[in-house]
Amino acid sequence: MPPVGPAPLNTPTTGRDIVVTGRKETAGDPLRAVNAESFAVTQKVDDAVIGPVARTYKKTVPSPIRRGIHNFLYNLREPIVFLNFLLQFKPGKAAETVGRFAINSTIGAVGVIDIAKRKPFHLPRRSNGFANTLGYYGVKNGAFLFLPLVGPTTIRDLFGGAIDRLILPVGIGKPFTSATYTIPAGILGALDHRSEFDQTLKDLHDNSPDPYAATRSFYLNRRQAEIDHLHGRAEGDPAGMSGPPPSVVPFVPKDLEPGARAVPETPAMGTPAAEAPVVNAPATENSATVPATAD
Numbered sequence: 619m620p621p622v623g624p625a626p627l628n629t630p631t632t633g634r635d636i637v638v639t640g641r642k643e644t645a646g647d648p649l650r651a652v653n654a655e656s657f658a659v660t661q662k663v664d665d666a667v668i669g670p671v672a673r674t675y676k677k678t679v680p681s682p683i684r685r686g687i688h689n690f691l692y693n694l695r696e697p698i699v700f701l702n703f704l705l706q707f708k709p710g711k712a713a714e715t716v717g718r719f720a721i722n723s724t725i726g727a728v729g730v731i732d733i734a735k736r737k738p739f740h741l742p743r744r745s746n747g748f749a750n751t752l753g754y755y756g757v758k759n760g761a762f763l764f765l766p767l768v769g770p771t772t773i774r775d776l777f778g779g780a781i782d783r784l785i786l787p788v789g790i791g792k793p794f795t796s797a798t799y800t801i802p803a804g805i806l807g808a809l810d811h812r813s814e815f816d817q818t819l820k821d822l823h824d825n826s827p828d829p830y831a832a833t834r835s836f837y838l839n840r841r842q843a844e845i846d847h848l849h850g851r852a853e854g855d856p857a858g859m860s861g862p863p864p865s866v867v868p869f870v871p872k873d874l875e876p877g878a879r880a881v882p883e884t885p886a887m888g889t890p891a892a893e894a895p896v897v898n899a900p901a902t903e904n905s906a907t908v909p910a911t912a913d
Contacts, residue, residue, distance in 0.1 A: 646761055647834065653764040657830045660766055661823070669819075672812035686730040688810050691803065692743060693722050693729025697789075698782050702746040706754050706848060714741050745844065749778025753845040762834055770837040 647653065676684070696719035703712035718734040718741045726733040734741040752774050753759075760773030768776070786794040793799040826832035846852035 648761055649763065653762065653834075654830045656766060657764045657833070660764070660769070661829070663766075664819075668808075668812060669816070672809050673816060675809045676813040676816070684810065684813075687806055688814075689722070689726075689732045690729045691807050691810065693719065693726070693732075694786070696722075698748075698785050699744055699746040701785065702748060702751045703744075705748075705751045706746075708848075711744065715744065717741055718743065746848075747778055748781040749775040750844055750848060752778055753841075754848050759838070759841070762838065764830070764834075770833055772838075772841075775841065 696715055700712050700715040700719070703709075703715060717739070721734040721739060721741070722729045722732060732743065733739070735743065757774055759775070763771050763773065763776065765771060765776075771779070822832045822836055823829040843852050
């Protein structure tokens, strides 16, 4: 299954660049040396295998089929989103999530077509997960981790994502406990997510003096934005970290990232720097090099 979570919050719809700014992060990096080494190895694997395969998938599989796979996989996450809205005492959003799931699972051809977001329903896909619930109630990130096959995460997000992945197998059982489902779904989810984040990864890794630091800052800020969104302190796309931003201009604050050279913020297409949108972040469970979010 794809990572939970939601396009980044505060993502403009006008095609402007997103500037990852340097607000104080809430996860320490005591394992920086190990994380950076894991990041470097993961990048080599991604450059050699995962990235080319994902780009081939995007080029060869027709867009309607890829979109249908994407919708189907995310439709399966709606019960998890629903449960976490209940845990956060948000019955209205929980009810809307049930409505989305019912509509898309029936007239949306088991979720292949996202009918619920269209007229007359207007029910957007929302990201949520147990890591978000923990953050909503004040549980801190804990140490930052960069793990092979998982990507950027934190102790809180890793634990929350593990709980999310148990809900369908434990609550429903087959086919979610069968390898005939889990293996194809896992492969398709990874290809779908990696192909969608291809440009974001290029922006983070190719346009930064410290790709590891840029990825860490990008992930932590987007994750915090999801928590802020649940508290009503931020506006943006409710789909959160599951979708990539249109563009990323990495900004690595030197006071947060030892050894990194600070990159001046660049106003996005005439937008004053003070008003430039802030990306705050999802994997939880993303593919190895994707800015992930635990949802």
